[in-house]
Amino acid sequence: MTEASPQPASPTAVVIVAAGSGMRLGYGIPKALVPLAGAPLLLHALRGAAGAGIARQICVAVPEDDTELTELCRTFAEELGELAPEITVVPGGETRSDSVRAALAALAPGTVHVLVHDAARPLTPSEVFHRVAEALERGAGAVVPAIPVVDTIKSTAPTEGEAAAVAAEVVTGTAVREQLRAVQTPQGFDVAALRSAHELAATWGPEQVAAITDDAMLIESIGTPVYVVPGDLQAFKVTTPMDLHVAETLVAAQG
Numbered sequence: 001m002t003e004a005s006p007q008p009a010s011p012t013a014v015v016i017v018a019a020g021s022g023m024r025l026g027y028g029i030p031k032a033l034v035p036l037a038g039a040p041l042l043l044h045a046l047r048g049a050a051g052a053g054i055a056r057q058i059c060v061a062v063p064e065d066d067t068e069l070t071e072l073c074r075t076f077a078e079e080l081g082e083l084a085p086e087i088t089v090v091p092g093g094e095t096r097s098d099s100v101r102a103a104l105a106a107l108a109p110g111t112v113h114v115l116v117h118d119a120a121r122p123l124t125p126s127e128v129f130h131r132v133a134e135a136l137e138r139g140a141g142a143v144v145p146a147i148p149v150v151d152t153i154k155s156t157a158p159t160e161g162e163a164a165a166v167a168a169e170v171v172t173g174t175a176v177r178e179q180l181r182a183v184q185t186p187q188g189f190d191v192a193a194l195r196s197a198h199e200l201a202a203t204w205g206p207e208q209v210a211a212i213t214d215d216a217m218l219i220e221s222i223g224t225p226v227y228v229v230p231g232d233l234q235a236f237k238v239t240t241p242m243d244l245h246v247a248e249t250l251v252a253a254q255g
């Protein structure tokens with residue numbers, strides 16, 4: 001594949017998880033509906049995923065009681081027309097992992113590769129989709145886009161006893177920054193491997209489940225190597241109001 005977006009040889013789907021509530025953004029509506037430059041975040045993510053030209057199907061997980069995001073997907077599918085990827089909508093779950101699992105169950109039979117993407121990363125360039133899809137085509141069972149970490153990362157623990165009067169937390173260690181990466185989406189997988197990993201996670205206890213923050217973690221737990229390709233600063237996740245402000249500024253600057 002080149003950067004000019006041809007379809008991969010293996011049947012490939014994109015899952016967009018858009019069922020989160022956006023508590024940290026604080027808009028009081030599902031985050032995927034929050035406008036960026038006049039269009040909901042999900043519409044930006046759909047345009048990015050479809051524009052990359054790699055997917056035969058795009059499966060979107062929306063909040064269970066949603067009608068607006070479902071309608072948005074339906075209108076988008078109509079605009080794309082018949083030759084474009086099939087757009088499927090499923091009700092998401094309580095956690096991001098639950099939403100991914102619901103979408104995996106709705107992939108067309110014969111799908112070999114899946115790229116799992118956050119609706120909350122609306123400005124992800126096509127090139128990132130291409131790099132992930134290409135690594136899958138080259139034989140990776142799992143691949144994540146990532147960028148180097150710029151801050152020093154430390155682990156901490158709550159303070160106890162007299163130390164608690166000084167501050168709430170104390171440093172317990174410093175990670176080697178050169179080895180650290182900030183991992184983005186879309187994350188790419190062999191569909192069968194990701195399904196197995198999710199099935200295993202369904203047997204885990206609540207503490208382990210609560211610690212799952214991405215799909216690659218599940219794949220790591222079954223011992224499959226997770227490969228890394230370059231991410232992009234513009235693939236950042238809109239989590240807080242400041243992120244949305246940055247996204248608005250970037251879109252405005254791009255005209």
Ligand SMILES: Nc1ccn([C@@H]2O[C@H](COP(=O)(O)OP(=O)(O)OP(=O)(O)O)[C@@H](O)[C@H]2O)c(=O)n1
Pocket residue numbers: 017018019020021022023024025031032061092093094095096097099100117118119120121237238239
């Ligand atoms: N039950 C959930 C939770 C999250 N997501 C999706 O996973 C992505 C990353 O999650 P995050 O940025 O944390 O979104 P929210 O869960 O909406 O945010 P918050 O944690 O602030 O409520 C988002 O596209 C979100 O819609 C999802 O599909 N289903």
Ligand SMILES: C[C@](O)(CO)[C@H](O)COP(=O)(O)O
Pocket residue numbers: 096118183184185213214215237239
């Ligand atoms: C999947 C993810 O975007 C990779 O960086 C991230 O872990 C999602 O975390 P969130 O807390 O659900 O936003």
